[in-house]
Amino acid sequence: MANTPRKLRINLALQGGGAHGAFTWGVLDRLLQEDDIEIGAISGTSAGALNGAALKAGWVKNGAQGARDNLDWLWTQVSGVEDLAQAAWMAPFGVEALSRAMEYSWPVAMADAVSNLTSPYSYGPFYRNPLKDIVAKFDFDRVCNKVEPHLHICATRVRNGKIKVFSGDEISADAIMASACLPTLFQAVEIYDPQTDRVEPFWDGGYTGNPALFPLFDDALPADIVIININPLEREDLPVTPKQIQNRINEISFNSSLLRELRAIDFVQRLLDEGRLPEDRMHRVRVHMIADDALMAQLSVVTKSVPNAAVIAELKQAGYAAAERFLSDHKDQIGKESSVNLREMFA
Numbered sequence: 001m002a003n004t005p006r007k008l009r010i011n012l013a014l015q016g017g018g019a020h021g022a023f024t025w026g027v028l029d030r031l032l033q034e035d036d037i038e039i040g041a042i043s044g045t046s047a048g049a050l051n052g053a054a055l056k057a058g059w060v061k062n063g064a065q066g067a068r069d070n071l072d073w074l075w076t077q078v079s080g081v082e083d084l085a086q087a088a089w090m091a092p093f094g095v096e097a098l099s100r101a102m103e104y105s106w107p108v109a110m111a112d113a114v115s116n117l118t119s120p121y122s123y124g125p126f127y128r129n130p131l132k133d134i135v136a137k138f139d140f141d142r143v144c145n146k147v148e149p150h151l152h153i154c155a156t157r158v159r160n161g162k163i164k165v166f167s168g169d170e171i172s173a174d175a176i177m178a179s180a181c182l183p184t185l186f187q188a189v190e191i192y193d194p195q196t197d198r199v200e201p202f203w204d205g206g207y208t209g210n211p212a213l214f215p216l217f218d219d220a221l222p223a224d225i226v227i228i229n230i231n232p233l234e235r236e237d238l239p240v241t242p243k244q245i246q247n248r249i250n251e252i253s254f255n256s257s258l259l260r261e262l263r264a265i266d267f268v269q270r271l272l273d274e275g276r277l278p279e280d281r282m283h284r285v286r287v288h289m290i291a292d293d294a295l296m297a298q299l300s301v302v303t304k305s306v307p308n309a310a311v312i313a314e315l316k317q318a319g320y321a322a323a324e325r326f327l328s329d330h331k332d333q334i335g336k337e338s339s340v341n342l343r344e345m346f347a
Contacts (some may be wrong), residue, residue, distance in 0.1 A: 016046025
């Protein structure tokens with residue numbers, strides 16, 4: 001009798017980054033094609049929360065294929081086109097050139113000027129969150145289902161600046177919109193929080209956890225965390241325009257919480273390796289990362305907030321290719337060792 005292949009169990013940590021979350025879509029589409037990979041839990045913020053919720057609902061409905069189908073549906077909704085496969089014709093000179101053209105276009109410049117002079121509260125009864133119609137279509141009986149993968153969504157309490165992690169039945173359309181609520185674009189999302197016993201206003205989770213890793217440290221979950229990173233950790237070029245400077249500030253801010261948790265993981269791993277901390281006292285974590293910093297560094301901030309079908313299609317392809325490289329180079333390390341050298345990262 002043939003041996004049953006060993007299952008490789010992982011957790012997913014999905015970063016936020018607006019429409020650049022289409023890169024994560026491509027990564028997930030490729031990972032879901034691996035029959036021997038199982039997902040124990042997902043922690044997602046902003047676009048990562050949307051991707052995580054779509055994956056979970058689709059998985060409950062029809063396994064890996066259901067998850068892939070639901071992610072396809074989500075991004076056709078975000079892009080506003082019916083067939084993203086046909087969208088690449090709009091970017092004959094490459095996604096980077098299209099991104100730059102959008103950044104310096106007259107409509108974007110006007111919208112940016114208006115946003116700098118007004119707040120989301122200036123629109124009165126005309127205000128609406130464009131994510132609301134999409135998120136309302138999610139099947140929350142499936143999103144909140146107790147089966148694996150368990151889902152955690154991160155947001156930031158405006159009042160005290162602390163992280164809030166929504167899990168299980170706490171996850172709702174409002175929770176997802178709160179996780180993706182950039183305060184310069186959207187009004188804070190108000191949700192009753194049983195932890196504080198009051199209605200709290202929430203902003204984007206990226207300020208406090210992009211995404212939070214600590215919900216994935218449970219002993220019942222896999223020790224391997226695959227981080228899908230869409231905010232460049234490094235940029236070689238100095239930002240010089242106002243938009244470039246603001247974008248880099250946001251990237252550094254949104255990466256800082258993740259880097260703090262990775263530094264803490266590295267510290268604990270060192271104590272375990274040196275025998276200064278008993279193995280049964282702390283959960284050993286293996287860290288992996290899928291990213292394409294070179295591509296992300298060439299895109300502008302505009303393509304995060306203004307969904308463009310051609311850019312979304314290209315980002316999906318880039319994410320798929322990045323996952324393919326990860327599987328080729330590091331799949332055999334899952335369940336055995338980290339493929340990210342944290343000590344080198346923080347040297």
